[in-house]
């Protein structure tokens with residue numbers, strides 16, 4: 080079953096055409112990797128998919144709920160780790176407190192943060208903050224989780240811990256769309272990969288297909304890594 | 305006049321000064337938020353009106369505004385002004401003046417919030433009102449507290465402007481006693497009063513700032 084379908088999405092910012100005609104589907108349980116040079120429209124695509132921007136043309140069909148993990152976390156600094164994770168399920172989804180708390184602690188454990196529930200975001204490393212933000216998104220039980228370069232605000236040593244968490248989610252068959260500059264990660268974890276260039280999908284396919292493609296721009300791009 | 309009579313008269317003025325101070329804050333802090341919303345509204349007319357209001361309130365002397373509020377009803381509507389109206393005029397004048405300053409402080413605080421906070425809240429399904437009340441406002445309060453403290457300290461001293469409408473607050477009474485008894489003493493007491501009042505204000509605001517320092 081496809082959870083998300085984007086059809087002929089176009090988007091420009093005052094005359095600058097950023098998405099030129101993007102169509103894609105996301106199947107349940109798959110990991111879709113999106114790669115491409117800076118300015119090719121990857122973030123804009125995610126922002127349209129998650130409703131942070133409205134596309135000028137085209138339609139988006141959802142078959143479920145979604146969450147987004149930001150590059151710079153965007154945790155709520157005045158909330159503890161636990162409250163960051165539980166506030167929306169309680170306040171927005173109005174779920175039972177005991178159940179939400181229990182699930183939050185399970186998530187914290189999974190993220191290796193069981194001793195941090197009372198900490199405030201400023202007391203955590205970037206990697207820990209990003210894990211909190213993943214837990215916060217997961218606590219809403221989304222059907223799809225979007226990531227926009229979840230590791231690029233982190234020091235290289237901290238990148239691995241985030242990728243490990245995402246890899247684990249992939250093993251659990253969480254549906255994910257991940258914009259990333261980590262080519263090995265995209266190659267190994269993504270089921271499908273999209274290479275974006277100049278607001279268009281230049282190459283798409285399974286990760287083997289894309290990474291063995293002879294597309295000139297893609298090879299030029301991959302050559303930089 | 306012996307010292308204790310003088311102190312007694314001054315202390316009644318002190319109470320009036322404190323009353324002006326407290327009521328001004330009670331009215332102007334929320335009113336400022338309303339004006340701030342107007343200033344940031346999508347509706348052009350509202351935005352324009354609020355800007356004009358803020359600009360006039362900040363661009364003209366508070367003393368003059370007090371006069372306008374006091375004498376305005378007579379000159380504009382021909383209403384007879386009674387003596388008891390003077391304290392009300394002072395409160396209105398102070399509230400609408402300080403609200404303009406607070407509105408700009410609020411706006412600065414709200415506009416300084418990173419857009420990512422709104423986006424994260426939106427993705428988590430918070431409504432606009434929930435986002436403002438639970439996510440944005442608490443952080444804004446922390447950010448603007450130093451500016452609010454400045455205004456509050458100024459307000460302590462500004463309460464003495466009520467003397468132009470002969471409201472019997474600290475400064476008015478000090479001035480009366482000083483001229484009738486030809487002594488500097490009441491001014492010394494008044495100065496001490498304002499100074500200690502502001503020390504207290506500083507202590508209170510500092511405590512609040514420290515309380516909000518549990519996060520960064």
Ligand SMILES: Nc1ncnc2c1ncn2[C@@H]1O[C@H](COP(=O)(O)OP(=O)(O)OP(=O)(O)O)[C@@H](O)[C@H]1O
Pocket residue numbers: 092093097115116117118119120121122123124
């Ligand atoms: N809100 C905006 N207003 C104007 N231009 C924008 C806006 N958002 C993005 N752009 C422009 O759209 C283009 C694509 O930006 P986008 O952020 O989607 O690229 P990206 O592929 O995510 O790049 P990166 O790898 O650097 O994150 C860029 O030229 C950018 O300057």
Ligand SMILES: [Mg+2]
Pocket residue numbers: 121122123227228
């Ligand atoms: Mg981007």
